[in-house]
Amino acid sequence: MEKQPRNPVWSRDELTLALDLYVKTGGNPTAKDDAALEALSSVLNKMHRLNGGSDSDTLRNRNGVYLKVMNFRSSDSTYLEQGKVGMQRGNRLEGVLWAEYDGRLADLATDADAIRQAVLGADEAVLAKLPPAEPYEGEEGGVIMRLHKRYERDPKLVKEKRKAAAAAGSLTCEVCGFDFEATYGKLGAGYIEVHHTKPVHTLKPGTKTKLADLATLCANCHRMAHRNRSLISLSTLREYLK
Incomplete structure (x- = not known):
């Protein structure tokens, strides 16, 4: 019999959602919380598909989710002070997040909700048609940022935004004013990166991106906009340059 591959290690985003459920159920999810466990299982499996993975019978199923949620007991002083010992095996990141x-x-509730909404709102059919996006070195990743950058690489939107900016005579970085053509001549003509200014978790399913939601940025300012787990606004970036 072919040996089934082991499930991937739980990511920070997944553990954030599990910790949020642990807190909401008072550290003791029971049968009455079955719906919440199933809902989390569904979100986690969709998250894996969005990241290029595939479903399996054991991948983040209800039982696996329950056990992972209960792992947080090993960090919970309220539980440990009763002389009880939580599960000793687990992910080191669980203690870090606690x-x-x-x-x-x-x-925690805010961060978990942002992750959940980004995953639930993602259109798998649309994303499958968009180019993948690897994180910049040194930037804070996570499913929210990966989804955000996938949407930014929509070739149709990028083309429309560049065309509109050129027609307005401002194919320059909206933060620092860098002009690729002025610096590189013909090589830089018509080039600028396009940044989506709205966090993906705030976009409702079926939301159409407007050109006003996009900004033209040079490569440096674009990387800085993605430097943290949450987007850095253009106005904040401009303050750094003063």
Whole structure:
């Protein structure tokens, strides 16, 4: 019998969603939370498909999700102070996330909701037609950023935005004013990178991107806009240049 490959290690985004469910169920998801476990399983499997993976019977299924959620007991002082011991096997990142969000449950809920909405709102059929996008070296990744950059690489939108900017006489970086043609001559003529200014988790399913939602940026400013896990606004980037 062919040996089934092991499931991939849980990512930071996945563990953030699991920790959020742990907190919402008081650290003890029971039968009444079956729907929440199934919902999380569905989101995680869609996340894997969006990242180029495929489903399997064991990949982030309900039982696996339940066990992962319960792993957070090993970091929960409320549970440990009862003389109990949580599951010892797990992902080192679980403890890191617990410490990071300790006392910041509102931030945890916000971050988890952003991840969840980005995944649920992603149109798999549309994304399948767009070029893949690898993260820049040193930038904070995650499913939100990968999805964002996939949408930015829509060749039709890029072409329309460049055309509109050129017609307005401003095919330059909207942050620093860099002009590729002025610097590189014919080689840089007509070139500028296109940045989507709205975070993907704020886009509703079926939302049509407007040209006003796009900005023209040089390569440097574009990388800085993606430097953190959440987008850095153009106005903030301009402040850095003062």
